[in-house]
Amino acid sequence: MASNTKRDSTTLIEQLIRSPSKYQKEFGSHLKQAFQTHHLQIYGSVVCLFLILMAHGGIxxxxxxxxxxxxxxxxxxxxxxxxxxxxxxxxxxxxxxxxxxxxxxxxxxxxxxxxxxxxxxxxxxxxxxxxxxxxxxxxxxxxxxxxxxxSSEKFRSAKPESCDIPEGQKKLYLGKSTRYFTKKELLEQDGQQxxxxxxxxxxxxxxxxxxxxxxxxxxxxxxxxxxxxxxxxxxxxxxxxxxxxxxxxxxxxxxxxxxxxxxxxxxxxxxxxxxxxxxxxxxxxxxxxxxxxxxxxxxxxxxxxxxxxxxxxxxxxxxxxxxxxxxxxxxxxxxxxxxxxxxxxxxxxxxxxxxxxxxxxxxxxxxxxxxxxxxxxxxxxxxxxxxxxxxxxxxxxxxxxxxxxxxxxxxxxxxxxxxxxxxxxxxxxxxxxxxxxxxxxxxxxxxxxxxxxxxxxxxxxxxxxxxxxxxxxxxxxxxxxxxxxxxxxxxxxxxxxxxxxxx
CATH class of the missing domain: 3.40.50.1820 (Alpha/Beta hydrolase fold, catalytic domain)
Structure with missing residues (x-):
């Protein structure tokens, strides 16, 4: 009996792959029947899995x-x-x-x-x-x-081309979100109150x-x-x-x-x-x-x-x-x-x-x-x-x-x-x-x-x-x-x- 059920399920899946529109209703009914028959086991397994994760994992x-x-x-x-x-x-x-x-x-x-x-x-x-x-x-x-x-406004106020490359550094472009300060900006920092x-x-x-x-x-x-x-x-x-x-x-x-x-x-x-x-x-x-x-x-x-x-x-x-x-x-x-x-x-x-x-x-x-x-x-x-x-x-x-x-x-x-x-x-x-x-x-x-x-x-x-x-x-x-x-x-x-x- 179990082997016949397994064979029927396998045949259904193969047919579903070859022609999904023809067999999707039949496959859906089988799936719904399975949930109705074994819903307690399925829901219980989900709850147990969640409790195990809570007890032993980092939830x-x-x-x-x-x-x-x-x-x-x-x-x-x-x-x-x-x-x-x-x-x-x-x-x-x-x-x-x-x-x-x-x-x-x-x-x-x-x-x-x-x-x-x-x-x-x-x-x-x-x-x-x-x-x-x-x-x-x-x-x-x-x-x-x-x-x-x-700020983004200050970042865009000076293009990388206008920034002097410091001594010992080779890269002008430092990525989309980083640029060198200009000499004027560095001088202004010293005077901030x-x-x-x-x-x-x-x-x-x-x-x-x-x-x-x-x-x-x-x-x-x-x-x-x-x-x-x-x-x-x-x-x-x-x-x-x-x-x-x-x-x-x-x-x-x-x-x-x-x-x-x-x-x-x-x-x-x-x-x-x-x-x-x-x-x-x-x-x-x-x-x-x-x-x-x-x-x-x-x-x-x-x-x-x-x-x-x-x-x-x-x-x-x-x-x-x-x-x-x-x-x-x-x-x-x-x-x-x-x-x-x-x-x-x-x-x-x-x-x-x-x-x-x-x-x-x-x-x-x-x-x-x-x-x-x-x-x-x-x-x-x-x-x-x-x-x-x-x-x-x-x-x-x-x-x-x-x-x-x-x-x-x-x-x-x-x-x-x-x-x-x-x-x-x-x-x-x-x-x-x-x-x-x-x-x-x-x-x-x-x-x-x-x-x-x-x-x-x-x-x-x-x-x-x-x-x-x-x-x-x-x-x-x-x-x-x-x-x-x-x-x-x-x-x-x-x-x-x-x-x-x-x-």
Missing amino acids: INRVHYFEPRNPIKFVGNDGKNSFTLKELIGKKIPTLRDQAMCLLNPFLFTGDLQTMYAGVRTFHSRDQLYFGRQILRMRDGGSAALDQVI SKRPIVLALHGLSGSSAEPYCRCLMNPLFNKEHFDCFVLNARGCGGVDITTPSLFCALWTEDVRETVKVLRQRYPGRPIFAVGFSMGSIILTNYLAQEGDKSGIDFAVTLACIWDLRASSNRLESHFLSGNLYSPRMTKNLLELIANQKDELSLSREFKKSYSKENIRKMDRLSHFDDSFTSKMFGFRCADEYYCYASPIIRMNNIRTPLLNINSEDDPVAGGFDVGALPVKRASFNPYITMITTTHGGHLGWFKPNNVRWYTEPVSQLMAELYREVYNCSAGTIQVDKHSLPADIPISEGKLVMKTFKS
Whole structure:
């Protein structure tokens, strides 16, 4: 009986393919009869599948808030009222409260799916921003690009042909949404008397100001909260031609240091906020720890921070999907970057020694790249040694800037509690550091059902509230119990000195 039914169904499907108009009514009646006969089983299966996804996947995202044991207090503009960051969030930003929940995209129900979606989507039509670029020449002769968000009218007010190409740069056209500032525009910036707050963003590995995870936050900060928004493009990234045989690494903070000085000199008296994404968050936290209470930054946010590079690297390359997808993809991006800058980088003895067709061909892991290039070019003997010294976790005690860190517990790149990559307990001893973890979100994903990133609204709102409540006049200060401060940890290497190893 069962075999006859199967044969009849197969014959019907074949007939439907050959002549759909003739048999579509008959096929529809069979389908309707099947639903009527087995509707309880079908609906029950759908409900069970949904419950399984809810229980084991990332449909419902939950926030976990880890407040320091004796948190700093912000003193309001009136000089009288004081409050902790948790109190401000509880009053103004419900999305970031402990145990707050939100619905994520049901089709992206794992950290891997969230991460992969973040990697393949460019979101060109969303969060469209325009940038004016200034090339910053650093003390060692290196070049980085400081991109500032500008209005579309200002962007179109000067054609690329009228913009002078800075020394050491070869590209006139930087894309449809980025152009160089003219000399006149740069002079006008120095004379600005605006009181608008400033936010400086640091992008992820081999990224730029064009990254969707960056634009989605700059958009509301610029258009809604009226911040002046800047993105520091690392050496060799975002179309920047390098001018010394050196790139960047997680411990190289000199470019951030000099950029903050430029902003402080150009816009005196204005509050400066900072936000780091992935690799940018490592550099930012290392910078804050190195500078202590002289960072020049009033408030910082790090997203998908990789606190322990050794633990995260082991997690990244030991799992099947991340080891065969994310790590090779990131390595390929870096190999393309150094290929574009090969002529200048070849002036480095260490680079020239490692850059060979045979070595490049078999390089399919991020640790392999760091072993051959990053570590050697910055004076380390191997990737493991570089990871040890560059991990922000070893200098968390030294941070003296209010810092909010947000990580996803299912982040396949940074790692979660399972590999000890989220140091929430250690952070609790530093009154300046607040840690937030979310149950789901992947690596810089956090996509909601409408594919808008979850962190965009609460982080921009938080920065705006801090500016309105604390930093929009000189009366805003911070109170801290000095007896609760952890002892500074002496870091033997101090600030990293660029070693170009010229041949």
